[in-house]
Amino acid sequence: MKRGLFIVFEGPDRSGKSTQAKLLAEWLKKKKKKVILTREPGGTRLSEKIREILLDPKGRIEPLTELFLYETSRIKHTLSIILPALKTGKVVVSDRFTMSTTAYQGYGRKIPIKTVETLNNLATCALKPDLTVVFNIPDRVFNERERLAQKLFGPDRMERESSQFRRRVNKAYKILSSRPGVVRINAVKSIEEIHTEIINIISNRFGFK
Numbered sequence: 001m002k003r004g005l006f007i008v009f010e011g012p013d014r015s016g017k018s019t020q021a022k023l024l025a026e027w028l029k030k031k032k033k034k035v036i037l038t039r040e041p042g043g044t045r046l047s048e049k050i051r052e053i054l055l056d057p058k059g060r061i062e063p064l065t066e067l068f069l070y071e072t073s074r075i076k077h078t079l080s081i082i083l084p085a086l087k088t089g090k091v092v093v094s095d096r097f098t099m100s101t102t103a104y105q106g107y108g109r110k111i112p113i114k115t116v117e118t119l120n121n122l123a124t125c126a127l128k129p130d131l132t133v134v135f136n137i138p139d140r141v142f143n144e145r146e147r148l149a150q151k152l153f154g155p156d157r158m159e160r161e162s163s164q165f166r167r168r169v170n171k172a173y174k175i176l177s178s179r180p181g182v183v184r185i186n187a188v189k190s191i192e193e194i195h196t197e198i199i200n201i202i203s204n205r206f207g208f209k
């Protein structure tokens, strides 16, 4: 039986997830909640090893291999960190979870969304977050950053490919943030403003004072 609270931070690269996950965990601790701050891929020894493989820029990994590595890491993370903590009534704050795989491997790498979500369910015993906070980067800001990156790194083939990939991921988060149980945050606001917005949402939803 799940008794705790599961809060997940999602969004494109460099959108502010880790910054806000940390601030929320600190705020919850001040409220005397028992908090676990964790991240994906990672959170356990095995999962951190898989993270190293996934984030190694030298390794070229096929989309399906990438998908299975994320899910493998997620099984361990869910079974040995998240579920036990929730069972004992803790608040678990996770920096990324299943929505990342839907956005990056599904929309980004074009693996059918249904396949990704079937594996997401299997890897997590169908665990769903109580709240997913999704950071959205407005198109105007996204395009501006991409233009800057093109200027800095040049429009070579790889960069164009990854630019298209980033565009699909950014769009995916916009689509996914209209799902139930999700709140959308404008990532362009200040760190303080966003933190206040998040603690207001959490206080109202879950009755924290």
Ligand SMILES: Nc1ncnc2c1ncn2[C@@H]1O[C@H](COP(=O)(O)OP(=O)(O)OP(=O)(O)O)[C@@H](O)[C@H]1O
Pocket (backbone or CB within 6 Å): 011, 012, 013, 014, 015, 016, 017, 018, 019, 020, 187, 188, 189, 190, 191, 194
């Ligand atoms: N609201 C904000 N406004 C301006 N800068 C921010 C904001 N939030 C975070 N930053 C800064 O942007 C950078 C990226 O933030 P952060 O690491 O939290 O993003 P992330 O989504 O976790 O990134 P990654 O996907 O790489 O893990 C950091 O240098 C952070 O200090």
Ligand SMILES: [Mg+2]
Pocket (backbone or CB within 6 Å): 017, 018, 019, 095
């Ligand atoms: Mg981060």
